[in-house]
Amino acid sequence: MKLRHLAGSAALGLGSLALSAPASAFCGFYVAKADTDLFNDASKVALARDGDRTVITMSSDYRGEPSEFAMVVPVVEVPEREQINVANPGLIGHLDAYTAPRLVEYHDENPCEQRVYRSVPVSGTRVDEMAAAEPAPEAEDLGVTIEAEYEVGEYDILILSAEESDGLITWLNSNGYRIPEGADEVVGSYLKQGMKFFVAKVNLERHNEAGFLRPIQVAYEDEDFMLPIRLGTVNAEGKQELFVFTMTRKGRVETINYKTKKLPSDMDVPIYVKDEFGDFYKDMFAHQVEKENGKAVFMEYAWDMSWCDPCAAEPLSRSELQELGVMWLDEDGQDQGNIRPGPRPGPQPVDVFVTRLHLRYDGETFPEDLRLS
Secondary structure (H helix, E strand, C coil): CEEEEECCHHHHHHHHHCCCCCCCCCCCEEEEECCHHHCCCEEEEEEEEECCEEEEEEECCCCCCHHHCEEEEEECCCCCHHHEEECCCHHHHHHHHHHCCEEEEECCCCCCCCCCCCCCCCCCCCCCCCCCCCCCCCCHHHCEEEEEEEEECCEEEEEEEECCHHHHHHHHHHCCCCCCCCCHHHHHHHHHCCCEEEEEEECHHHCCCCCCCCCEEEEEECCCCEECCHHHHCCCCCCEEEEEEEEECCCCCCECCCEEEECCCCEEECHHHHHCHHHHHHHHHHHHHHHCCCCEEEEEEEEECCCCCCCCCCCCCHHHHHHCCCCCCCCCCCCECEEECCCCCEECCCCCEEEEEEEEECCCCCCCCEEEC
């Protein structure tokens, strides 16, 4: 018996074949996966990209009082109301589980008789603290323009533009959106690019009593495929973890202004690792980050979503993919999942390629936003 660590990248060479040939059955059984819960202070973002159109789904791991939640995100344009939605909170979790690096145990004796799955859950925690809101001065007195305001699910959303970063920061802080000291330069650089700011608060009267906040989803058109991350580095206490899940028609997504590195994959590891795979993976990832001087983006998974071998979770259904913004799928087709019906089920071609990127970053090691291709 031997164990093999699979990060997903070993299957890259099979991606172009997945649409025309069924995936072979996996002879062994799945042991453990390394999902985002292994890492504290982890942010998760899903991006569906088709041509110049992007749908971004931002999942919050905020666990404090809903009244203290605030989100501030640079945007390239003023979105219309229909371009903003709240998403099913389980979607990114499913995408995370499906693409998670996994440890697989192989048996040499007749391994294809059965397939057994079991997971080793590992949980992470995060505590956020938000500053109390202060009475707000008038926006126009500070050179701030409220371009649009919407009610979307449990959120009150404003789209802001401004003449100067000082005025915008003053207005945001006065209205309960905590912007730390030292943000002037970053905010000013976004304003110089003509970007607006998407800000969201929880409306307590509409808040879901279940106690969680649904992800916010925004669709927009822009020829540049990028993800703004610099504002989040201003108030970071140490390194942050960011997981980016991209969905495109064909081919993996990489960063063009930072090195994109594949993590070690398809490697034999000692048997005892299966009982401590979470710690093993975190240590391995930390070693790779240090090896690259903290200046690389790591590809943890990249494969066509027709199927996976082995699967850490079931592939996302067509309806789930469409809810994440994958609108190029046949909207008239019936959603039967990704399994071809019949006496010999196999993978049904799905025109979606999913890439999972992971970076550990701060303002020094990642001074620019992520530019993707």
